[in-house]
Amino acid sequence: xxxxxxxxxxxxxxxxxxxxxxxxxxxxxxxxxxxxxxxxxxxxxxxxxxxxxxxxxxxxxxxxxxxxxxxxxxxxxxxxxxxxxxxxxxxxxxxxxxxxxxxxxxxxxxxxxxxxxxxxxxxxxxxxxxxxxxxxxxxxxxxxxxxxxxxxxxxxxxxxxxxxxxxxxxxxxxxxxxxxxxxxxxxxxxxxxxxxxxxxxxxxxxxxxxxxxxxxxxxxxxxxxxxxxxxxxxxxxxxxxxxxxxxxxxxxxxxxxxxxxxxxxxxxxxxxxxxxxxxxxxxxxxxxxxxxxxxxxxxxx
Ligand SMILES: NC(=O)c1ccc[n+]([C@@H]2O[C@H](COP(=O)([O-])OP(=O)(O)OC[C@H]3O[C@@H](n4cnc5c(N)ncnc54)[C@H](O)[C@@H]3O)[C@@H](O)[C@H]2O)c1
Numbered sequence: 001x002x003x004x005x006x007x008x009x010x011x012x013x014x015x016x017x018x019x020x021x022x023x024x025x026x027x028x029x030x031x032x033x034x035x036x037x038x039x040x041x042x043x044x045x046x047x048x049x050x051x052x053x054x055x056x057x058x059x060x061x062x063x064x065x066x067x068x069x070x071x072x073x074x075x076x077x078x079x080x081x082x083x084x085x086x087x088x089x090x091x092x093x094x095x096x097x098x099x100x101x102x103x104x105x106x107x108x109x110x111x112x113x114x115x116x117x118x119x120x121x122x123x124x125x126x127x128x129x130x131x132x133x134x135x136x137x138x139x140x141x142x143x144x145x146x147x148x149x150x151x152x153x154x155x156x157x158x159x160x161x162x163x164x165x166x167x168x169x170x171x172x173x174x175x176x177x178x179x180x181x182x183x184x185x186x187x188x189x190x191x192x193x194x195x196x197x198x199x200x201x202x203x204x205x206x207x208x209x210x211x212x213x214x215x216x217x218x219x220x221x222x223x224x225x226x227x228x229x230x231x232x233x234x235x236x237x238x239x240x241x242x243x244x245x246x247x248x249x250x251x252x253x254x255x256x257x258x259x260x261x262x263x264x265x266x267x268x269x270x271x272x273x274x275x276x277x278x279x280x281x282x283x284x285x286x287x288x289x290x291x292x293x294x295x296x297x298x299x300x301x
Contacts, residue, residue, distance in 0.1 A: 002272070004033045004266050004267055004270045004272060005033060005034060005270070005271075006030060006033040006034045006035035006123075006124070006266065006269070006270055007033075007034035007035075008034070009030075009034070009035040009036070009123040009124060009269075010035065010036045010037075010038075010073070010117065010121055010122050010123055010124070011027075011030045011035045011036070011037045011038070011122075011123065011124035011125070011126065011269070012037075012038050012039070012040060012076075012109075012113065012122060012124070012125050012126070012165070013026055013027045013030070013037060013038070013039050013040070013126040013128060014039070014040035014078055014080065014109075014125070014126065014127055014128060014129055014161065015040065015042075015080075015126075015127065015128035015129030015130075016039040016040070016041060016049075016128070017041050017042055017045035017046070017048070017049045017231070018045075018048075018049060018052065018058075018231055019052075019058045019061040019062070020229075020230050020231055020258075021128065021228070021230035021231060021232060021258065022128050022178050022225060022228065022230065022258055022261050022262070022265075023039070023126065023128035023129070024061070024258070025257075025258035025259050025261060025262035026126050026128060026176075026261065026262045026265040026266070027039060027070065027072070027126075027262075028061075028062070028064070028070050028259075028262055029259065029262030029263050029265060029266040030124060030126075030262075030265070030266055030269065031064060031070050031071075032064055032065060032266070033266045033270065035123070035124060035269075036073045037070070037072055037073060038072055038073045038074040038075070038076060038113075039072050039074075039075055039076070040076045040077075040078030040080075040109055040129075041075055041076070041077060041078060042077075042078065042079060042080075042129070043077045043078075043079055043097050043098045043101050043104050044097045046075075046077055046097070046101065047097070049075075050075070074112075074113075074116060076104075076109045076112055076113075077098075077101035077102070077104040078104055078105075078106070078108075078109050079098075079104045079105065080106060080129055080153050080157035080160075080161075081149075081152060081153050081157075082104070082105040082106065083105055083106050083107055083160045083164075084105050084106075084107045084108075085103045085105055085107065085108060087105060088104070088105060106157065106160045106161055106164055107164055110164040110165055110168060113165070113168055114168055119167070119168055120168070120169070120170050121168060121170070122165060122168045122169045122170065122173065123169065123170050123172070123173050123174070123269075124173070124174050124176075124269040125161060125162075125165050125169075125173070125174070125175045125176070126175075126176050126177075126265060126269070127157065127158045127161060127175065127176070127177035127178070128177070128178050129153070129154070129157065130150075130153065130154040130178075130194070130197065130232060131149070131150070131153045131154060131232070132146070132149070132150035132154065132191075132192040132193060132194040132197065133146050133149050133150070133192065134146030134147075134149075134150070134191065134192030134193070135150070135190070135191055135192040135194050135235060135236055136189075136191060136192065136236070136237055137191045137192050138191045139191055139192075139193065139195065139196070141191075142191060142192050142193050146192050146193060147192070147193035147196065148193075149193075150192050150193035150194050150196070150197045151193060151196060151197045151200055154194065154197035154198070154201065155197045155198075155200035155201040155204060156200075158175070158177050158201060158204055158205075158208070159204055159208065161175070162175055162208050162212050162218075162220065166212050166215070166216040166218050167216065169216060169218055171217055172217070172218075172219075172271065172274065173216070173217070173218040173219070174218065174219045174220075174221070174268065174269045174270075174273070175208070175212075175218060175219065175220045175221070176220075176221050176222065176223065176265055176268055176269060177201055177205065177220075177221075177222045177223075178222065178223055178225055178261075179198045179201050179202050179205075179222045179223070179224045179225075179280060180198050180224060180225065180227075181224055181226075181282075181284065181287070181288055182194065182195040182198055183195060183198035183199040183201070183202050183224075184199070184202075187242070189236060189237070189238040189242075190236060201222065202222055202224075202280050205220050205221065205222045205278060205279075205280060206278045208220045209221070209277040209278030209279075210278065213277055213278075219273070219274070219276065219277035220277060220278065221268050221273075221276060221277060221278070221279050221280070221281065222279070222280045222281070223261055223264060223265060223268070223280075223281050223282075223283050224280050224281065224282045224283070224284065224288070225256065225261050225283050225284060226246050226250070226256040226283065226284030226285055226287055227239060227242040227243045227246055227256070228243070228256055228258055228261075229243055230258075243255055243256075245293075246284070246285065246287045247285075248294060249287065249290055249293050249294050250284070250285040250286050250287040250290065251285065251286035251287075251289065251290070252285040252286055253285075254285065255285075256283070256284060256285055260283055261283045264281060264283045268281065
């Protein structure tokens, strides 16, 4: 049988702070396939996440098909706004939610992985994080700092992660990020430069695939996912409407489940996908293929 087998592989999923988003579903699928999974968690969300884990609030969603619970090898504090320790402002380092986390920059996580597991220790990196402080504002009303912040945390962070983590990867390593169709079609309400950030992320996926492919032999892909009512997406304010609209107008009318993205992520990260790099794969129930909205409910039988 053709199986997704990630036994002996080590993964880092950056952007997990609860069990509702794509990062968690991807971590779970990678673990189902046999990988050891660590996560990178945004310091302001870290305490709540640890509490949820320790108090067993996520046990049901952590349950794997063999009955065991999904365990994280390591939970690294990560703020993807910062590339190095020196780039982190002193007052932020000293603030309540950050002061006990050590070096939470992208470089800090890379160094911790190296000291925990050594070089040649990593096989899979998932970039499942985004933030746009002005996401509720139309692009036309977005400030320069808001726009640059969206691009910095949601797109440049991938460049930074590839440059710092690719040297730690074993041959055949794979990077994967999560993008959204707002990069190429207008989604009213997805503002603040987030559409621009996703366009940058997709373009960078191609360029990084070439550069890091040649330099390190790694692959870089992205999944363009349909809407899901995750915590981050709920901040947009119109996510329920987007989910409903997509279900009504897609070729497949069941709302997208996070596991469906998790399974494709496991495939793209696996040795079955060694021929795929520089690609954006839609996992959206086919919504991207449509050119016209339906006036009435789709035919049911
Ligand atoms: N939910 C959707 O409808 C949808 C659709 C397509 C693509 N995506 C993308 O999927 C990815 C995951 O988002 P999600 O919707 O699953 O939500 P999520 O809330 O599960 O994940 C977003 C994560 O990013 C983290 N984060 C925010 N700022 C950070 C920072 N500065 N440093 C480190 N981490 C930070 C958050 O703490 C959170 O854990 C994002 O790239 C998102 O744009 C989401």
